[in-house]
Amino acid sequence: MYKTPQKSKLKSIIVKNFDGYLSFQYLIPGKHYKPFQLPQLEKYRQTEEIKLREDQERIFETLLKYYPIVSLRDHGFVVPKNQEDIIPYCRQLHTVYDYEGLALSGIDVLFENFMDGISILTSTNGLKWDDVILTLGIRYCDITKQNTAYIAKNYHDLTEAKKTKRIAILPALEAASILENEVDRVDVLYGLGIRCMGITYNEANTLGAGLIEKNDSGLTKFGYKVVERMNLLGMVIDISHCGDQTSLDVIEASRAPVFITHAGARTIWNSPRMKSDEVLKACAAKGGIIGVCAAPNTTLSSKNPNEHSIESVMEHLEYLIDLVGIDHVGLGPDTFFGDHVGLQHAFDDMLSLSESHGESFEESPYVKGLENPTEAMKNMIKWMIKHDYKIQDIQKIIGGNAMRVLRGILN
Template identity: 45%
Template sequence: MGIKTAYTGYKAYDYLTPGEDYKYFELTPKDRIPEYLVPLTPEQEERSLKLAREKIVISMHEHPIYNPVDLEEYRPYRHAGRQSFAYEALAESYLDCIFDNMMNGSCVITSHNGWKWTDIVHDLGMRLCDIAHQDFVIHCKRVDDIHRAHKEGKLAWVACIEGAMPIENEVDRIDIMYGLGIRLLGLTYSESNAVGSGLKEVRDAGLTIFGREVVKRMNKVGMLIDVSHSSPLTAIDAAELSEVPICMSHAGAKALWNSKRLATDESIKAIAAGGGVIGIEAAPHTTITNNHRVHDIDAIMEHFEYVANMVGIDHVCFGPDTNFGDHAGLHRIFAKFLSTGYTKNQEDDYPRVDHVKGMENPREASKNIIRWLVAHGYSDDDIGKVAGGNILRVLGKVWK
């Protein structure tokens, strides 16, 4: 058991009978790979745990579900429309709040290609029904919910949609999403849509006229704008147009590794100039550097320190983008939907890993971020900022 004292043992869909009420899939255990913890001295161990108890810890981008053991069953699992939230594993984490991005790009209930409006509403409704049958996770709709979760030993759950394709050309769907509890929306997911250019495209046209309407409507309803998978110009346009801060919830610095998936200095600076935050990514083979070609926590933290040094510690946080299962394998089988073929580094001489050491899942990542910062001499105030304080500041200006 971790520091989340309110967890009482509920598992996803405990109110139903597997195999009778829904199709059963064998899911990955929470300890698929033995947990790795950044080594600390006894004094550092004590300080790390104290910080985890006292500071509000937030992950700005995760997919906190158990995936099938057999990834050949992943598509049928998603087609069944019932993902399994990782209550038990998250109760063992340091997290007070988690931004859940719902895997809508692989939501193939009615379509082979994902991102359909009907499917994301199905996905969200199924998750909300499950959450309604337990009392550990709070559906987070306002900043006060995060403070409450921290105080009560619970977990605040933020519903997010990673790309705006499901709104099609209907700006009013932003209001509907907000009404259903969505509090963060990505403008694009790699490929272009009616809102703007995605990061995989050959030509970068930035935000469209319709996209400008979307940004303004998101400002009005109080929904956080995410440009993690948007092109550099789309990100900059959105940062400059928005009347409140925006975010890049999961990314890294292109200056450290020449990949379209990572952010240019110009887009990072534009987001910071508007008061926003950049969350550092940890999905396999993303935040590599020339100094750390084997993807591990040290590579990720080189991206963190680069961004912090460039725009200041007040504008960086963490969005590890992890799940419970074979993440590297998931990328391989869903390359089309995740656009990895168009966004990876053009160099092909870096070692492939089957998991990212120190950042395998949301539980491990939440612990090791604090442990690494403690081990490298960061102050309590700075750790509090990047662990969650910077996100809270932004949410206080955006959420209504």
């Protein structure tokens, strides 16, 4: 059973309000839902400590206290410790969300897709409409019972997070597959709080081609309708998992800047999961933002393919800065609490859906230095401070750029 101590013994800087609430604590484990063995305090321990000088620590504390910190993709979802528990755990609606871990993260605005559990529930036919509604509803219910995080509906809501020492969660969907061929479902999702949606995941859908498809014919006629509707509503468009031609079509079709919430540069790591220079430059030229991903076994580097660490992730960041300019770069770590790789394997096996990574590599169980949401954003900030980034540039990367563009999109 998942328990959180009343007083954390961690040395982390707690910058958010946390009242000790446990996910679904209003229910009785064993009676209302089945409890599973989940990771305890070890999920907060850094896999790699980034030590700063005293003057650098002051810069770090200043950034956490005064500047908006935006994660373009992270998860409060807690994955079970045992591999065999992952699918049964995800098949029940009552999956644990780690409010304390997020309170320790320093994140102000969190792009969260809430579909982590429901991904395992689905068949090879893809996400079901009713499943999405149930998953959103049960998570919203749990969020309503606590005071650390809240659902953000507009730009003003995002700006309140730092002021109130809480976390503004911007609900997102990984892909628009559940629309099938009904464009009005975009409006329904917006009404249910969704403010960001991917066009495709990895496979093709009625809107366009995903990144694992050999033949990418681009955005479909229905896809163009969806892009138009998302623009009219004020919903962020995400192309992280789209194929190249579909990505380019979306960027051209959208009246608003497009986000790549969690990806990296294919020049650094030759994988369909990464983005080509052409797509990256097109996204930036339209005013979009590219979030650097730190999910295990994604933003690797051909310089050292068998060790996934913060160094390989930040190599993507530095390449993107050189390629598109610092005003178009952000952070989208895409981290979990618990066994992220185990969840991905369960997801792939269940759906017979695996990404093609291009180059060969030895799989890493986690990214050294970026293991979970508690440490990821803070360590990326510390890395930039240690590498003598100007405070003005760090401020842009950790949230300033994203907030600037979101102000023009969210109604």
